[in-house]
Amino acid sequence: MKHVKTRPAGRKTPPSGTCCQTVHEDQVLRVREDLPPEEILYDLADFFKALGDMTRVKILESLRRGELCVCDLAAILGASASAVSHQLKILRLSNFVKVRKAGKSAYYRLSDSHVSDILERGLDHVQEDL
Amino acid sequence: MKHVKTRPAGRKTPPSGTCCQTVHEDQVLRVREDLPPEEILYDLADFFKALGDMTRVKILESLRRGELCVCDLAAILGASASAVSHQLKILRLSNFVKVRKAGKSAYYRLSDSHVSDILERGLDHVQEDL
DNA sequence: TCCATATATGAACATATGTTCATATATGGA
């Protein structure tokens, strides 16, 4: 995951005839005006995308319980230190986590309580439907 | 996006020597016990993944402002009705939106206020860092 | 200075994902 302003997949050809005819013009215009600016929406999608991976979710949920070094995380996830390190880099660049280096180890922690809140909220949502 | 319990990308070979030696056993065990069950974490990642795409974010943000048909959405996004329909299917299967069919049109709306809340929360987070 | 260990990172590659295009399906009207 490059995680630096990605472009969508799909083909390269530009969107052809966009759509149909029965468009409710008033509503379309209203929503178009009311929608947050393109860039904000881009950041929003990127924000959620960073949370949308099993490994990263596990890392974040682990860090909610306290500071941990790469080794610990690898052990907890049952993953290679390399895989964890790659994902930590993404989380670092997205400002989800911070590092503290001590000796040969690197201790990671959540950046702020905001992240923890969103995870909590997501967990509630996911669990309530069951 | 298949969005039905996906498996990670990566190679097929099983994870080799997982990690290092300086593991803080106590913490690792504690976190391991405290972590939500695997399946819940899977759902959580999937939940965020569904929100992690520009087109879907635009659709959801549009629907926060009221019910809209596929045509309207295509017009608002400047995308093809087909692309929108494909993404709406994903959102439907993930229970983010509901449909109401009337005549030849299909009117979509957010499933519940929960979704709207999460989007709001995400927006706050994304905007505050600027 | 030489080693071992903890992390970080680039390349390769198997998969996952999103859009376009071609069709199928459904509905209302003539």
Next chain:
DNA sequence: TCCATATATGAACATATGTTCATATATGGA
């Protein structure tokens, strides 16, 4: 019954993404 329009959906394909492997870098100890 025949058509046009709105959606839905499968296949193809260009990209994006995550893991493994091979190395590079940093640090502490002998």
